[in-house]
Amino acid sequence: GQNIDQPTEMTATEGAIVQINCTYQTSGFNGLFWYQQHAGEAPTFLSYNVLDGLEEKGRFSSFLSRSKGYSYLLLKELQMKDSASYLCAVNQGGKLIFGQGTELSVKP
């Protein structure tokens, strides 16, 4: 079967660093996406990892280990506007399988 796991909720402090983990067991794998979704809005693209390793993009970085079925999203220098849901999704040849999402609350 298909299984993608993320923590349901996380809380962090403004200015801090937070790591959101995602583990997956899927029948196919072409890459892994991270999306950000603010309440009441559409998901927006953050990152896409195909190969193992860390990809850095400003305050956000994403890591992938295909052998471990594991990814994380790292957010640095947290800002209040980073409060949102973060969605992990496995790409299966263009079809995305999503995890349930992690609701991140950033406190002052």
Place this chain on the structure above:
Amino acid sequence: DVKVTQSSRYLVKRTGEKVFLECVQDMDHENMFWYRQDPGLGLRLIYFSYDVKMKEKGDIPEGYSVSREKKERFSLILESASTNQTSMYLCASSGGGDNYEQYFGPGTRLTVT
């Protein structure tokens, strides 16, 4: 800038009604998708289409059908709405080939009473 639009942000329908949700994208994308999003369950794929007139079932197609008569437009149809179809419906599109990134519309919050 990719734009995906959905016909309504909020919709209230009665049980048994036929419901049409429309989605239009303006980037000549090959692929289009319909998801529903429910608390604790994440986004679940209902149907998708890789080309005009083509459709494929996703993970939860029961109670839904789709239509893709033109490349830019993908419609989701609830033949006879039921209360368990109350949800947020999101449409997405992607370019095809190795371009897998999906661009999402703003969503339609459907309430069936």
